[in-house]
Amino acid sequence: MAYTSKKLILTSTVFLLAVSVLAIKYWHYIINPWTRDGQVHAQVIQVTPRVTGPIVELAVVDNQFVKAGQLLFQIDPSTFVASLKFARAELDKTQDEIEALKKQVEASLAVREQRIIEVKQASLEISEVKARLMQADAQFKRVKKLVPDQAMSQRELEVAQADYIVAQTRYDRAKINLLDAQVAAKQADADLAKDRANLGADGEMNPRLRSAQAKLREAELNLEFTQVRASVDGYVTNLVLRLGSQAVADRAAMALVDVNSFWVHGFFRENYIAPIRPGNKAVVTLMTYPGIPIIGEVESIAWGIAQHDGSVGEKLLPDISPTFEWIRLAQRVPVRIRLLDVPDTIKLRVGTTASVMVMTEAGENSNVDSVEAVPRALQ
Known part of the structure; x- marks a missing residue:
């Protein structure tokens, strides 16, 4: 009987300890706003030739990394x-x-x-x-x-x-x-x-x-412009240009992702953004790398989003979507996150999904290095 009581007490203690650890772990997600609706962004440079002519040399391949000033393609210089x-x-x-x-x-x-x-x-x-x-x-x-x-x-x-x-x-x-x-x-x-x-x-x-x-x-200058070079360090992406293609002046011919311009947009429900301030620390977790958090900082919060209701519809009448009186859907507001420390093992890609948690004042004492943006099970 005594053995059974001790076993019960031990089991209860272990259970309570586990529950406490779990409660503390998930306390972060209660006091800090978080969202799974995030997306990686970067400046995408539209490489646009300044002169018109056939391409006689294509110096890059799709998804290649290039340095600023590196030759991308050569337009026929004869003319x-x-x-x-x-x-x-x-x-x-x-x-x-x-x-x-x-x-x-x-x-x-x-x-x-x-x-x-x-x-x-x-x-x-x-x-x-x-x-x-x-x-x-x-x-x-x-x-x-x-x-x-x-x-x-x-x-x-x-x-x-x-x-x-x-x-x-x-x-x-x-x-x-x-x-x-x-x-x-x-x-x-x-x-x-x-x-x-x-x-x-x-x-x-x-x-x-x-x-x-x-x-x-x-x-x-026109002769120099026949050599189209990268303006930034970045990745050539979705390359459709081919040798012999006609490059047209002031028409984009290639996309270049600026490798030094990545940021994340976290789309937070409007009832979550009140405590968020520029300068708050943030934790970003990519769906591609679920176990590796990225430390960031809130750079800014959007001041407006597009409204669907009230736009001009047929016969110049307002276009209003029907709603249920007892259901109100919260709008999502973009919060721009500047990435401060990206691990070398992570390769950022534009458009990939991210989860974001902002360490607001209520949770400013949290250790961001040991926190994931959202619970692993919800990522």
Whole structure:
């Protein structure tokens, strides 16, 4: 009888101990929000060529890991090599044209300086001729006044008159020469301005030169763009591109999963998210690796989800789904989890299923290293 009592006590003690351990173990799942509705995400880079052409080299295979800068595929460069040669020739031609325009400007400047000298000479000449005209006019008037008194002879009057006429003719011709010189100077100014306008700014700021250089740079870039390279470290996935396929500019040709951008979205029922805060520790367990927890941290909580009720339906009327008054389904809100420490044995894949438990303030003293996101039986 005593043996039976001891056995019963021992059995009861072991049972109570097991129940206590189990209760403590599952206490985590009571005080901390958790969900089995999680999904692995990453930035998926759409590899998009910048130029169009047939693919002559495919340097990767499906699901291959590539480093940033590694060649993915090569577009036929023949057309772009020809365009580059043409752009270089156009630049050389433009530089020659600019040199010719510079010489034309120098020539126009020399002509303008010569015209300015001619205007000055014509001005000096008209001053001299005008002085002679004034002298001849004064002499003619003086002689003409003295002839009636026979102080001067008729012959002297005729000579004075002839000198006056010659001086007047020379003065008129000098005025015409000055006017012609001034017109020629204005034309030289106009020609110089036109030549300078054709030349444009000097040096590297010359618009023709900059345009030719820009076209050359564009041709160089287009040739570089025929080699499509990985922008990040990642995995090529779902490769459908084939050798000889036509790559089209600005149209995605390949998907690349950024290996350094993985995160997890845990979709929590709305009545679970109230205690969740950014910065809370989280435990993520992948369905692929059920026994290996991943430590994470709440990065953010979504501020909205799409609503089905109230959308515009047929005949522009609101589309409302029927519901049961006694049943209310909780909406699920995405919580973004940043992964802090991913074990080397785990290979993350976009779209795979994850379970997530957030260590809220109520459970902040829990040891996250020894906790799974959900009980193994529920994973």
